[in-house]
Amino acid sequence: MTSTIKVLLAEDQSMVREALAALLGLEDDIEVVAQVARGDEVVAAVGAHGVDVALLDIEMPGCTGIEAAARVRRAHPDVKLVVLTTFGRPGYLRSAMEAGADAFLVKDAPAAQLAEAIRKVLAGERVIDPTLAAAALAEGANPLTEREREVLRAAADGSTNAELAQALHLSPGTVRNYLSTAIQKLAARNRAEAVLIAREKGWL
Amino acid sequence: MTSTIKVLLAEDQSMVREALAALLGLEDDIEVVAQVARGDEVVAAVGAHGVDVALLDIEMPGCTGIEAAARVRRAHPDVKLVVLTTFGRPGYLRSAMEAGADAFLVKDAPAAQLAEAIRKVLAGERVIDPTLAAAALAEGANPLTEREREVLRAAADGSTNAELAQALHLSPGTVRNYLSTAIQKLAARNRAEAVLIAREKGWL
DNA sequence: CGCCGCGCATGACATCTGTCACCCGGCGGT
DNA sequence: ACCGCCGGGTGACAGATGTCATGCGCGGCG
Numbered sequence: 001m002t003s004t005i006k007v008l009l010a011e012d013q014s015m016v017r018e019a020l021a022a023l024l025g026l027e028d029d030i031e032v033v034a035q036v037a038r039g040d041e042v043v044a045a046v047g048a049h050g051v052d053v054a055l056l057d058i059e060m061p062g063c064t065g066i067e068a069a070a071r072v073r074r075a076h077p078d079v080k081l082v083v084l085t086t087f088g089r090p091g092y093l094r095s096a097m098e099a100g101a102d103a104f105l106v107k108d109a110p111a112a113q114l115a116e117a118i119r120k121v122l123a124g125e126r127v128i129d130p131t132l133a134a135a136a137l138a139e140g141a142n143p144l145t146e147r148e149r150e151v152l153r154a155a156a157d158g159s160t161n162a163e164l165a166q167a168l169h170l171s172p173g174t175v176r177n178y179l180s181t182a183i184q185k186l187a188a189r190n191r192a193e194a195v196l197i198a199r200e201k202g203w204l
Numbered sequence: 205m206t207s208t209i210k211v212l213l214a215e216d217q218s219m220v221r222e223a224l225a226a227l228l229g230l231e232d233d234i235e236v237v238a239q240v241a242r243g244d245e246v247v248a249a250v251g252a253h254g255v256d257v258a259l260l261d262i263e264m265p266g267c268t269g270i271e272a273a274a275r276v277r278r279a280h281p282d283v284k285l286v287v288l289t290t291f292g293r294p295g296y297l298r299s300a301m302e303a304g305a306d307a308f309l310v311k312d313a314p315a316a317q318l319a320e321a322i323r324k325v326l327a328g329e330r331v332i333d334p335t336l337a338a339a340a341l342a343e344g345a346n347p348l349t350e351r352e353r354e355v356l357r358a359a360a361d362g363s364t365n366a367e368l369a370q371a372l373h374l375s376p377g378t379v380r381n382y383l384s385t386a387i388q389k390l391a392a393r394n395r396a397e398a399v400l401i402a403r404e405k406g407w408l
Numbered sequence: 409c410g411c412c413g414c415g416c417a418t419g420a421c422a423t424c425t426g427t428c429a430c431c432c433g434g435c436g437g438t
Numbered sequence: 439a440c441c442g443c444c445g446g447g448t449g450a451c452a453g454a455t456g457t458c459a460t461g462c463g464c465g466g467c468g
Contacts, residue, residue, distance in 0.1 A: 013290065018315030019223035022230055086217065111222030147445065158397030161425075174446055180426055190425080190454085192396050193362030351415065365454070378416055384456055394424085394456080 004031040005122060008045055010065060011057040011084070012037045020055070020114070027115045038062035043071045046079055053118050058085040058092060066092070066099045073100035080121040084114075090136035091202020093128070103127035142203045143185045151178040153204055156195045208235040209326060212249055214269060215261040215288075216241045224259070224318070231319045242266035247275045250283055257322050262289040262296060270296070270303050277304035284325040288318075294340035295406020297332070307331035346407045347389045355382040357408055360399045 007024060009032055011017040021032045034049045036042055040062035046054055054072055056065035063071075069081045082103040083096040093104050102121040105113060106129065117127040144152070154164050161179075165172040179191050188194035198204045211228060213236055215221040225236045238253045240246055244266035250258055258276055260269035267275075273285045286307040287300040297308050306325040309317060310333065321331040348356070358368050365383075369376040383395050392398035402408045 013311040015288075015309070015311045015313060015315045015318060016220055016223065019220065019227040022315075023223040023226040026226055084219075105219070107217040107219045109219060111219045111226075114219060145444065158392065158394055158400055160393060170445095171447055173448060176424095176426070177447085178445095180428090183426075188362065189364065190362055196362060349414065374415095375417055377418060380454095380456065381417085381458095382415090384458090387456075 004029055005118060006031055006033045006050060006052045007118065008032075008034045008036070008042070008049065008051040008054045010036045010039065010042050010045075010055065010060065010068065012060045023111055024115060024118075030115060030118060039064055039068040042068040043075050046072055046076055051076075051079055053080045053082060053122060055082045055084055055114075055118070058083060058087075058096075066095050066101075069096065069101050070099040080118075082117055082121060082127075087202075088129070088132050089200060089202030090132060090139050091142060093132050093136045093202075094141075095202065097128075104129065104132070106132070139201060142201075144182055144198065144203055148178050148182040148185075149198075149204065151175060152182050152191075152195055152198055155179060155191050156199075156204070208233055209322060210235055210237045210254060210256045211322065212236075212238045212240070212246070212253065212255040212258045214240045214243065214246050214249075214259065214264065214272065216264045227315055228319060228322075234319060234322060243268055243272040246272040247279050250276055250280055255280075255283055256326060257284045257286060259286045259288055259318075259322070262287060262291075262300075270299050270305075273300065273305050274303040284322075286321055286325060286331075291406075292333070292336050293404060293406030294336060294343050295346060297336050297340045297406075298345075299406070301332075308333065308336070310336070343405060346405075348386055348402065348407055352382050352386040352389075353402075353408065355379055356386050356395075356399055356402055359383060359395050360403075360408070 007030055009017055009021055011020065014037065017035055017037065021035060024030045024032050033051060034045045036045050039060040042054065042056065045051070056068055058065040065083055069083060072079055072081060081101045082105065083101045084105050084107060085092055086107050088106040096104050103117045103126065105117055105127070109129070120127050151164060151168065154167055159167070161172045161175050164175045168175065179194070183191060183194045186194045186197045188197055211234055213221055213225055215224065218241065221239055221241065225239060228234045228236050237255060238249045240249050243264040246258060246260065260272055262269040269287055273287060276283055276285060285305045286309065287305045288309050288311060289296055290311050292310040300308050307321045307330065309321055309331070313333065324331050355368060355372065358371055363371070365376045365379050368379045372379065383398070387395060387398045390398045390401045392401055
């Protein structure tokens, strides 16, 4: 490797983003060439700066880091993708890998792993926390259908059946049916618990 | 100022914590002398390292940064307290100030404000985002009674009335009464929405 | 002292929610 | 051709939830 590794940082909280930039700035083979605060600005920035590795937070306005990863994979297939997240939800790991991520890191892992992961993905390796990988495999795939997920997502803010029906252009009875099957699939006791479980597993 | 400012960093996500340490390490008048990942380790670490300023995240295991701030204030009245948080909830600001914090920063403020805030609190100033301060004053105090808050907190995980009654040693009817008044005070349409509203305002 | 707010409780009532049975049309597999 | 699953719907029913009136005892405040 003759030149430095060019990194893009995508993270919405500027204090965290700039702190991560400072951290990576300590490594002399790594250079942060671009920073963005929104998921939907990632692809353009990757194109504009000749980025080698994109470091993507999941929780971002615009679009999620996972969606951004999928877009970068399509537009710039050679760029390596590191997904970084606060929450070690197995479902997140699964969808990140499906979106084409090369590494998946949680923010409560030691900071040293960050630079290490960047070097490894550039060398063609994949970096995944083995504990999380096991959890993702153990829990199986998302059992919810697309519609069930939609209804559950819409129900997350405490809307009533009537409001959900209106918002989703469905009959109130259908809304209740979907919620009922979702509740059973998730082994929850009501919609509120179902939302919590789905969210925790990264199925929302 | 003849010597460097000694800072304690309390933040549970090690990647963020170490990144913030790297960021502060770039300032030559600031030295991070201690790092902890739990709220209940803060007081001891402050005592052990002769800390000038404690930087406290709110969301932490052990105890919250706000609770930790109150404990430091009691045990070491001269130590300056900077509370740092992901969520700019007015209720958080209010309780942080009541706990004796000297500065209140949100993580999506520019990183430069961090070092600046540390220097300002040491000079005796208070640092508060004016927008947030206005919001905190505008929304008024927490209208919920202690019991209402307890019930709402317990209801947050989707428990039924019967389970809440058992857990809180109350009659099921009483649980419903408390939830009902809480729902009305928060102008919510059901318990789920009430939980969301209370959480967003920092009243939980 | 009287009044009010809080904690706690009961009973009655209307509505919301969750479940179940059953219906249709379409699409993919065997 | 048949089965199963999905999207969408209806009707019925039990139980959970939200509201209201009312009651009691306690403590603070004018």
